[in-house]
Amino acid sequence: MITASHVTSMRFAALSCFLVIPLAISAQESHIGDLTGEAKGGQQLYRRYCVGCHGERGDGRGENAPHVDPKPRDFTIGTFKCRSTPSGNIPLDKDLFNTIGRGLYGTAMPPWLPLTRQQRADLVAYIKSFSPRFVEEKPGTPLEIPRETPSEQDSIGRGRELYQTAMKCSQCHGKEGRGDGPSALTLTDDKGLPIPPYDFTTASKFKCGESDEDLYRVLMTGLDGSPMPSFSNSLKPEQAWDLIHYVRSLRPDFHERVKDAKGNRRPWRWFRSGRSEMTLDHSTR
Numbered sequence: 159m160i161t162a163s164h165v166t167s168m169r170f171a172a173l174s175c176f177l178v179i180p181l182a183i184s185a186q187e188s189h190i191g192d193l194t195g196e197a198k199g200g201q202q203l204y205r206r207y208c209v210g211c212h213g214e215r216g217d218g219r220g221e222n223a224p225h226v227d228p229k230p231r232d233f234t235i236g237t238f239k240c241r242s243t244p245s246g247n248i249p250l251d252k253d254l255f256n257t258i259g260r261g262l263y264g265t266a267m268p269p270w271l272p273l274t275r276q277q278r279a280d281l282v283a284y285i286k287s288f289s290p291r292f293v294e295e296k297p298g299t300p301l302e303i304p305r306e307t308p309s310e311q312d313s314i315g316r317g318r319e320l321y322q323t324a325m326k327c328s329q330c331h332g333k334e335g336r337g338d339g340p341s342a343l344t345l346t347d348d349k350g351l352p353i354p355p356y357d358f359t360t361a362s363k364f365k366c367g368e369s370d371e372d373l374y375r376v377l378m379t380g381l382d383g384s385p386m387p388s389f390s391n392s393l394k395p396e397q398a399w400d401l402i403h404y405v406r407s408l409r410p411d412f413h414e415r416v417k418d419a420k421g422n423r424r425p426w427r428w429f430r431s432g433r434s435e436m437t438l439d440h441s442t443r
C-alpha cells in the first residue's frame with residue numbers, strides 16, 4: 159500500500175535527482191600540475207568564448223555550429239580525440255588543458271592561448287561537468303612515450319612497409335598519403351558525418367600536436383569518435399616510430415629538412431642513398 163509519506167519520499171527522491179546534477183556540476187574541478195580549476199569560474203568564460211560553437215548545454219549545437227565543418231564537439235558524450243589515455247577512456251585534465259591552448263588545427267576550434275592558465279583550467283572543469291562520465295569513470299593509465307628511435311632511412315623503409323601492407327594505413331590515408339585510400343569516401347565519425355583521413359602531403363600541422371611524441375600518442379591511443387583507430391595492440395614502440403618517420407617523409411618539402419651529422423642541409427638524394435648518419439631537421443617544422 160502506498161501511504162502519503164511514501165508519496166512524499168518519492169517526490170523528494172524525484173526532486174533530489176534534479177538537485178543532484180547541478181550540484182555535481184558546480185563541484186567539478188580540474189587538476190593540472192599545481193593548478194586547480196573550478197567549474198564555476200569556467201562557466202562564465204564558456205558563455206563568453208565557447209557557447210557560440212559548443213552550445214549552452216555543451217551538446218555542440220551552438221548558433222555557429224551549422225556553419226562549421228567538422229562540427230564542434232558534443233561534450234555530453236565525454237568522447238575526446240586528443241588523449242594520453244587508452245581508446246574508449248575519458249581524457250586526463252591535462253589533455254583537455256593542452257587541447258584548449260593548442261586548438262585543433264584545420265578546424266574552426268582556435269587556440270585559446272590568450273586566456274590565462276587559470277582560466278583554461280577553469281574551462282576544463284566546466285567542460286567536464288557536461289558529461290556524467292567524469293563523475294562515474296576514472297581515466298585509464300596514461301601512455302608512456304619511450305625514447306624516439308633515429309629518423310633514418312632504414313626506419314623510413316620499415317615504416318613504409320607497415321603503412322602500405324601490414325597495418326593498412328593506406329586503406330584510408332592512400333598509397334601516397336593523400337587521404338584518398340579506397341575507404342576514404344566511406345568514413346564517418348561517431349555522429350554519422352563524413353570525415354576525411356589526414357592528408358600527409360599537403361597539411362603541415364596535426365590536430366593533437368606537432369611533435370613526434372604527439373603523433374606517437376595519436377597512433378597508440380587513436381582519435382576517439384573518429385575512424386582513426388588505436389594501434390596499441392598491434393604496434394611495438396619502435397614500429398610506431400618507424401611509421402611516424404615514414405609519414406613525415408611524405409611531405410613534398412621533406413628533402414629540404416634532411417640534415418647531415420654536422421647540421422648542414424643535404425639534398426634528398428643523399429638521404430636516399432643510405433647515409434644513416436643523417437637526421438631530420440626538427441627545428442624548422
Ligand code: HEC
Nearest residue numbers: 207208211228229230231238239240257262265266267281
Ligand atoms: C568557432 C567555433 C569554436 C569555438 C568558438 C570553440 N570551439 Fe572547441 N571545437 C570546435 C570544433 C569544430 C571542434 C571539433 C574539431 C574536431 O573534431 O576535429 C572543437 C573541439 C573542442 C574540444 C575537443 C577536443 C578533443 O580532444 O576532442 C574541446 C575540449 C574544445 N573544443 C574546447 C573549447 C573551449 C574551452 C572553447 C572556448 C574557450 C571552445 N572550444 C571554443 C569549435 C569551436
Ligand code: HEC
Nearest residue numbers: 325326327330353354355356364365366376384385386401
Ligand atoms: C579506418 C581508416 C583509418 C586507418 C586504417 C588509419 N587512419 Fe589515420 N586517420 C583516419 C582519419 C579519418 C583521420 C582524421 C581524424 C580527424 O580528423 O579527426 C586520421 C588521422 C590520422 C593522423 C593525424 C592525427 C592528427 O593529430 O591530426 C595520423 C598521424 C594518422 N591518422 C596516422 C595513421 C597511421 C600511421 C595509420 C596506420 C598505422 C592510420 N592512420 C590508419 C583514418 C584512418
